[in-house]
Amino acid sequence: MADPLRGWGCRELLLLFMLLGTLLGAGAGQIRYPVPEELDKGSFVGNIAKDLGLEPRELAERGVRIVSRGKTKLFALNPGSGSLVTADRIDREELCAQSARCLVSFNILVENKMKIYEVEVEIIDINDNFPRFRDEEVKVKVNENAAAGTRLGLPFARDADVGVNSLQSYQLSSNMHFSLEEKSGTDGQKYPELVLERPLDREKVAVHDLLLTAIDGGDPVLSATTHIRVMVLDANDNAPLFTQSEYRVSVPENIPVGTRLLTLTATDPDEGINGKLTYSFRNEDDKISETFQLDSNLGEISTVQSLDYEEFRFYVMEVVAQDGGALLASAKVLVTVQDVNDNVPEVILTSLTSSVSEDCLPGTVIALFSLHDGDSGENGEIACSIPRNLPFKLEKSVGNYYHLLTTRSLDREEISDYNITVTVIDHGNPPLSTENHISLKVADINDNPPIFPHTSYSTYIPENNPRGVSIFSVTAHDPDSGNNAQITYSLAKDTFQEMPLSSYVSINSDTGVLYALGSFDYEQVRDLQLWVIASDSGDPPLSSNVSLSIFVLDQNDNAPEILYPTLPTDGSTGVELAPRSVEPGYLVTKVVAVDRDSGQNAWLSYRLLKASETGLFTVGLHTGEVRTARALLDRDALKQNLVVAVQDHGQPPLSATVTLTVAVAHSIPDILADLGSLEPSADPDDSSLTLYLVVAVAAVSCVFLAFVIVLLALRLGRWHRSRLLQASRGGLMGAPASSFVGVDGVQAFLQTYSHEVSLTVDSDSRKSHLIFPQPNYADMLVSQESCEKSEPLLISEKINVNEEELGVVQVGFFFFQ
Numbered sequence: 001m002a003d004p005l006r007g008w009g010c011r012e013l014l015l016l017f018m019l020l021g022t023l024l025g026a027g028a029g030q031i032r033y034p035v036p037e038e039l040d041k042g043s044f045v046g047n048i049a050k051d052l053g054l055e056p057r058e059l060a061e062r063g064v065r066i067v068s069r070g071k072t073k074l075f076a077l078n079p080g081s082g083s084l085v086t087a088d089r090i091d092r093e094e095l096c097a098q099s100a101r102c103l104v105s106f107n108i109l110v111e112n113k114m115k116i117y118e119v120e121v122e123i124i125d126i127n128d129n130f131p132r133f134r135d136e137e138v139k140v141k142v143n144e145n146a147a148a149g150t151r152l153g154l155p156f157a158r159d160a161d162v163g164v165n166s167l168q169s170y171q172l173s174s175n176m177h178f179s180l181e182e183k184s185g186t187d188g189q190k191y192p193e194l195v196l197e198r199p200l201d202r203e204k205v206a207v208h209d210l211l212l213t214a215i216d217g218g219d220p221v222l223s224a225t226t227h228i229r230v231m232v233l234d235a236n237d238n239a240p241l242f243t244q245s246e247y248r249v250s251v252p253e254n255i256p257v258g259t260r261l262l263t264l265t266a267t268d269p270d271e272g273i274n275g276k277l278t279y280s281f282r283n284e285d286d287k288i289s290e291t292f293q294l295d296s297n298l299g300e301i302s303t304v305q306s307l308d309y310e311e312f313r314f315y316v317m318e319v320v321a322q323d324g325g326a327l328l329a330s331a332k333v334l335v336t337v338q339d340v341n342d343n344v345p346e347v348i349l350t351s352l353t354s355s356v357s358e359d360c361l362p363g364t365v366i367a368l369f370s371l372h373d374g375d376s377g378e379n380g381e382i383a384c385s386i387p388r389n390l391p392f393k394l395e396k397s398v399g400n401y402y403h404l405l406t407t408r409s410l411d412r413e414e415i416s417d418y419n420i421t422v423t424v425i426d427h428g429n430p431p432l433s434t435e436n437h438i439s440l441k442v443a444d445i446n447d448n449p450p451i452f453p454h455t456s457y458s459t460y461i462p463e464n465n466p467r468g469v470s471i472f473s474v475t476a477h478d479p480d481s482g483n484n485a486q487i488t489y490s491l492a493k494d495t496f497q498e499m500p501l502s503s504y505v506s507i508n509s510d511t512g513v514l515y516a517l518g519s520f521d522y523e524q525v526r527d528l529q530l531w532v533i534a535s536d537s538g539d540p541p542l543s544s545n546v547s548l549s550i551f552v553l554d555q556n557d558n559a560p561e562i563l564y565p566t567l568p569t570d571g572s573t574g575v576e577l578a579p580r581s582v583e584p585g586y587l588v589t590k591v592v593a594v595d596r597d598s599g600q601n602a603w604l605s606y607r608l609l610k611a612s613e614t615g616l617f618t619v620g621l622h623t624g625e626v627r628t629a630r631a632l633l634d635r636d637a638l639k640q641n642l643v644v645a646v647q648d649h650g651q652p653p654l655s656a657t658v659t660l661t662v663a664v665a666h667s668i669p670d671i672l673a674d675l676g677s678l679e680p681s682a683d684p685d686d687s688s689l690t691l692y693l694v695v696a697v698a699a700v701s702c703v704f705l706a707f708v709i710v711l712l713a714l715r716l717g718r719w720h721r722s723r724l725l726q727a728s729r730g731g732l733m734g735a736p737a738s739s740f741v742g743v744d745g746v747q748a749f750l751q752t753y754s755h756e757v758s759l760t761v762d763s764d765s766r767k768s769h770l771i772f773p774q775p776n777y778a779d780m781l782v783s784q785e786s787c788e789k790s791e792p793l794l795i796s797e798k799i800n801v802n803e804e805e806l807g808v809v810q811v812g813f814f815f816f817q
Contacts (some may be wrong), residue, residue, distance in 0.1 A: 012465060014814045030118045030119070030120055031046070031048070031051050031108075031117060031118065031119045031120070032119075032120045032121070032122070033045050033046035033084065033119070033120075033121045033122070034121070034122045034124055034125045035086070035090075035122070035123060035124065036123075036125075036126050037090050037091060037092040037122055037123050037124065037125060037126055037128070038089055038090065038091065038128055039086050039089065039090065040086070040089065041086055041087065041088050042085050042086060043079075043085060043086045043119060044084075044085055044361065045075060045083070045084040045085055045086060046081055046083065046106065046121075047083050047084075048064075048077065048082065048084040048119070049081075049082025049083070050082065052064070052108065052110070052117065053168065053659050054082070055082070056079065056080065056081055056082030057079075059077060059079045059082055060079045060260070061109060061112075062110050062112045062113070063106075063109075063110070063111025063112055063294055064077065064108060064109070064110050064111065065077070065109055065111065066106055066107070066109075067106065067108075067109050067116075067350045067351075067370075068106040068107070073087045073088075074086065074088065074090055074104060074106075074121075074717050075104075075106065075121065075526055076085055082758070084119070084662055090123055092124075092126075092615070093124045093160035093161070095123060097160075098160070098162060098642050099162070100162060100163070101122060102121060102122065102123040102125070103120055103121070103122050103123075104119065104120070104121045104122075105119070105120050105121075106119055106121075106777060107350075107370075107398075107399075107401070108121065109350055109351055109368065111351060113365075113407070114351055114365040114368045114403065116350070116368065116397050116398050116399075116401050117398075118398050118399060125161050125162050125163060125165055126161075126165065126218075127161055127216065127218025127219065127220075127222060128161070129159060129160040129161045129165075129167035129222070130159070130216075130222045130223070130224050131157040131158070131159045131167050131215070131216055131223060131224040132157060132158055132159070132224055133155055133156075133157045133212075133214065133215035133224055133225075133226035133735035134155055134158075134283060135155060135226060136226055136227060136229040137226065137228075137229065138154065138155050138226060138227070138229070138379060139229045139231055139232065140152050140154070140194065140228060140229065140230050141230075141231045141233050141325075141326025141327075142196065142200065142230060142232060142233065142514055143230070143232075143233050143325060143326065143327065144199075144200045144201060144202040144232050144233065145199075146196055146199075146200065147196070147199075148173075148198065148199065148689070149195065149196060150195070150196040150286065151181075151192060151193045151194070151195055151198070152193065152194040152195075152230075153191070153194075153282070153320075153328070153330055154191075154192040154193060154194050154212060154228060155190045155192075155212075155226065155282070155283055156189060156190065156192060156214075156283055157170075157214030157226075158285070159214070159216050159670055161216065161218065164217040165216055165217060165218040166216055166217070167190060167214055167215075167216050168190075168215055168217040169182065169190070169214075169215050170182055170190070170212060170213065170214055170215070171212075171213040171215065172192075172194075172211070172212055172213075173210050173211035173212075173213075173621060175208065175210060176198060176199045177196065177197055177200060177208060177228070178194050178195065178196060178197060178208070178210065179194075179195045179197050179761060180192055180193070180194065180195070180212075181193045181195050183194055184334075187316060189699040192212060193306065194210075194228070194230070200232050201232075201348065202232040202233070205232065206231070206232050207229055207231055207232070208228065208229070208232070209226075209227065209228070209229055209230075210228040210229075210230065211225055211226075211227060211228070212225060212226050212227075212228050213225045229462075230324065230486065233325060233326045235672070237270060237274075238268055238269045238274070238275075238327070239268070239270040239271045239323070239327035239328065239329060240266045240267065240277050240321040240322065240323050240327060240328060240329040241266060241267055241268070241329055242264065242266045242321060242329050242330075242331040244264070244331060245264045245332070246331065246332045246333075246334065246553060247262055247264060247331060247332070247333045247334070248333075248334045248336070249261050249262045249333075249334075249335055249336070250335075250336040250337075250338055251307065251309055251335065251336075251337065251338060252337075252338045252340050253306075253307045253308055253309040253337050253338060253339060253340050253342065254306075254307075254340045254342055254364060254799075255303065255306075255307065257303055257304065257305055257306055257780060258302055258303060258304070259302060259303055260300050260301070260302045261292075261301045261302060261303065261335060262300075262301055262333070263298065263299055263300045264279060264301070264319050264321070264331060264333070265299060265302075266279070266321035266329055266331075268321075268323045268645035268792060269459060270323060270325065272324070273323075273324030273325070274323050274324050274325040274327075275323060275324075275661075276323060276324050277298070277321045277322065278296050278297070278321070278323075279294055279295065279296050279298075279299040279319055279320070279321055280294065280296060280319070280320050280322070281294055281317055281318065281319060281320075282319070282320045282330065283318055284317055284318070284319045287312070287315075287593060288317050290304070290305065290317060291303065291304060291305055291307070291312075291315065292304065292315070292317070292335075299319070299321070299337075300560070301319075301333065303512045304691060307337050308337075309337045309338065309339040309340070309375075309376070310343065310374045310376075311681065312337060312734035313336070313337050314334060314335060314336045314337060315334070315335040315337075315560070316332065316334055316403065317332075317333045317335075318330055318331070318332055318333070318530045319331050319332075319333055320637070335557075336765050338637070339376045339377060339379055339436060340375075340379070341375055341379040341428025341429065341430070341431070341432055341517075342375070342766060343373055343375045343379075343432070344373075344432045344433070344434050345371060345372070345373045345378075345382045345424040345425065345426050345432065345433065345434050345610055346371065346372045346373070346424075346434065346436065347366075347369055347370075347371060347384070347397045347422055347424055347436035348369060348370045348371075348372060349367060349369045349436070349438075350368045350369055350370060350401070351365075351367065351368040352367045352368075352369075352438065353365070353366050353367065353440070354439070354440065355440070355441045355442075356406070356410070356440060356441075356442060356443060357442075357443045357445055358409070358410045358411055358412040358442045358444065359409065359445050359447070360406060360409065360410065361406075361409070362405075362406055362407055362408050362409065363403065363406065364406045364407050364678040365403050365404070365405055365406075365782075366392065366404040366405065366406065366420075366438070366440060366640060367403075367404040367438055368397070368401060368402075368403055368404075369401070369402055369404070369422070369436075370399070370400045370401045370402070371384060371400045371402070372400065373426050375426065375428060377809040378426075378428060378429075379426055379427070379428035379751070380426065381426060381427040382424055382425065382426045383424070383427075383592045384402060384422055384423065384424045384425075385422075385423050385424055385453070386404070386420055386423070387420075390418065390420060391404055391406055391407050391408045392404055392405065392407060392418075392420060393405050393407050393436065394422075404420065404422075404438065410442050411442075412442040412443070412445075412480075412481070412547050413448060413479040413480070415442065416441065416442050416444075416481075417439070417440070417441055417442070418439070418440040418441075418442070419437055419438075419439055419440075420437070420438040420439075420440060421435055421436070421437055422435065422436045422437075422438060423435050436596070443478075443483045444482060444484050444485075444693075445484070445538075446480055446484040446536060446538025446539065446540070446541070446542055448478060448479045448480050448542070448560075449478070449482075449542035450476035450477065450478045450535070450536055450542070451476060451477050451478070451479075451537070451544065452475075452476050452486050452532075452534065452542065452544065452546040453475070453476065454546070455547075455651065456546060456547040456548070456549070457472065457474060457532075457546060457547070457548045457549070458548070458549040458550075459471060459472040459548070459549075459550055459551070460550075460551045460552075460553050461516065461520060461550060461551070461552055461553065462552075462553040462555055463519070463520045463522040463552050463553065463554060463555050463557065464519055464520070464521070464555055464557055465516055465519055465520055466516075466519070467516065467517065467518055467519055468515055468517070469515065469516050470513055470514070470515055471505060471514040471515060471516055472513075472514045472548065472550070473512055473513045473514070474489065474512045474514070474532050474534075474546065474548065475512050476489075476512070476534035476544065476546075478534075478536050480536065480538065480746050483536075483538060483539075484536055484537065484538040485536060486536060486537040487512075487530060487534050487535055487536055487537075487793060488509045488510070488534070488535050488537065489507050489509050489510070489511075489512040489533070490507065490510065490533045491505070491506075491507050491510060491530055491531070491532060491533070492530065492531035492532075492533055492545060492731075494530060494531070496525070496527070496528060497524075501528065503517060503518075504516070504517060504518065504520075504525070504714075505517060505528065505530070505550070507532065512532070512534075514532075514550075515546075520552045520668065521552075521815060522552045522553070522554040522597070522598065523558065523596045523597070525552055526551070526552055527549060527550060527551045527552060528549070528550040528551055528552075529547065529548075529550075530547075530548050530550070531545045531546070531547055531548070532545060532546050532547075532548050533640045534544045534546075552710065554597050554598045554599055554600070554601055555597075555650075556597055556601040556648060556650025556651060556652070556653070557597070558595055558596040558597045558601075558654070558655060558740070559595075559648075559654040559655065559656050560594070560595045560604055560647070560648055560654065560655065560656045561593060561594050561595070561596070561656065562591065562592070562593045562646060562656055562658045563592045563593060563594060564590065564591065564592040565589065565591070565658065565660065575589055575661045575662075575663050576589045576626075576660055576661065576662045576663070577662075577665075578628070578632070578634045578640075578662050578663070578664050579632075579664075579665070580634070580636075580664055580665060581632075582628055582632060583628070583631060584627075584628055584629060584630050584631055585627050585628065586628045587625055587626070587627050588617065588626045588627060588662055589625075589626045589660065589662075590623070590625045590626065590643060591606060591619070591622055591624035591625075591644050591646065591658060591660075592624065593624065593646040593656065596651065597648065600648075600649045600650065601648055601649065601650035602648060603648060604622075604624075604646055604647070604648055605621050605622060605646075605647055605648075605649070606619045606621060606622070606623070606624040606644060606645070606646055607619060607621065607644070607645050608642060608643070608644060608645075609643040609644065609645040609648070609657060610642070610643035611640070611641070611643070612639070612640045612641045612642075613637065613640060614635065614636060615629055615630065615638060616628065616629055616630065616632075617642055617662070619644055624644070624646070625758040626642065626644070626660065626662075632664055636664060637664070638663060638664050638665060639661060639662070639663060639664075640659055640661070640662040640663075640664060641659065641660070641662075642659070642660040642662065643657055643658075643659050643660075644657065644658050644659075644772075646658070651746045660712035669688065669704040671804065681705050694799050706736055707739075718784060724784055760783055778784055
């Protein structure tokens, strides 16, 4: 049958293969492409981007790459065109030897999805190898009395190509005595045989030179030749004979080097040199001669190097036994190598994620790896597993590929690093196993806010503290890591006494230490309530807060303040009155004092520090009451001076004193008469001073009164003109827009400027005491109701003079309602 591809050029074949690749690659599951061997580097194999459902630019974006166990990369990806191309020239015979089909399998990994696609490329043979004989010249011996039809074995040729391109036939050069026949072996190899057609005569022709040609079926046809020299010998009646035409032996691959595999036995009934046999390999390839050794005398076959089942599973060789008369016999030897569990399973990591976010979804792919065991059968069957107490599982992918997946969400704060042990074990006897460790870090996300150890804090600070002193320190903990655990402290915005809290205290944003921005005064600020906020630096940031109470501790920094009796502004002492007829325990007066401190610092005690008459008066320790200790006697002085001390209980204690003057007499007129003699005046100008003061007060009052009269006159004149203008307009309606305040306004204005002048004149000494009370500005706020009333303005002048009894002159100017 004629070859349908015969006559096609390489260009047509390449186009055909590309078309077949497109058709094969379009199928679901495995992607297949055919490609002829010996193409130049970078030649097109298939449109891998299209078959993966991607655009060419997406190959790089998605991390598409080839993963293969082979040491030599035969194919590559062209990211520009999205096609699969050859990475180098491909020699089919080097890859697959004599296999009928040469398939190269590898995987395409889509990195961002950790998805594996199987790709299979069939390497199509081309006729690029000539048939080859082992030797250029072969000597064949034959007895001169050999009968017609005697067959002589000839060396066969080898062709590395397969199919139609392999060895197809032999041709023998024309001659008178021999013809050529071909014999096919069980392995498909064609063996040539030389058949004797006519009797030989050594005396006529001792040597016959023939040419054997081997021809393949490629296009163009390739061939090879070898020189056959047929040596005609004297008569040898019997040819050697093997006990078996085919010897078989099975040996394990781990037998020691030098082990004898089998002994071949052949017999020859001749005697002498014609019966002596010699054993040798015929037509052996290089691998046979490198692996085995044949004893030429004993026919024993032994190993000269170790066997490897994974490299060669069987060896076929031909052994020839030849006697001294050049007769020979051949036998085939088949050595089968048995697999031994001598290969440890392998774990080959294809893709690995070294870090995964703790919020990853269950089913996230962590790693993609493949398993390989060089053994076969049960020895090559492998299983893999991981510890069960981990949040991961194994899922089989295509072929021997496995995915390592998460089974649940991860928590970095619980476990931040995983060391996953992948154990692979085969089913051999004994089983072999290996372990592979996959390290995985759990990347942090900002899923934990800062945490304070306590729900609230409180601290104390004494008042009068130095500015900038450290008050307290708060510390929060964030179980996250990196920026997610970097904490910044701040104070919540709030006010105290209409001032922002930030004006009282500040906080170090890095350490959480609080500082006082000023000196605290317990009498003004007794406690501060504030919130401390701890925020991390995550995205988005998380925060938490805690309440902090700052209590100011009182210090004894305020001396007692005496409220009564009040001292006159001119420095003179006040006078208390006591009739001479009082009984013991009579309450003369009471010293009233307060302390702005608190607690023990504000506990006050009173004591009599000094007195004119010892034992006449007592002071209540806690009440401050001044009482008579005994009845007053006539011999007791009219004027009694008492010094009362008020002391708190602070550390150190602070105190204040007040001087009391007690006047003793039978009646008030007597007391007033006697008061003039208590301090005789030494200055003759005191009466003049009193006169000057009275004149000054009168002058000020007159000026003020004139001002009020002028103001009223202006107001009344303006009011009168407005009335006239209204009448002249002849009935224009509406009140004039005047700013006239009216009498009530003036009255309210004058109320804020009331003055009282008090003149105290001693009847004998001419000493005067003038008091100017400060204006009462609180009275400036006049109620609306009082302003709405229409009451006349009253100006009164009141002078009360009673020189005989009181000796006090009061002059008052009052403006009131």
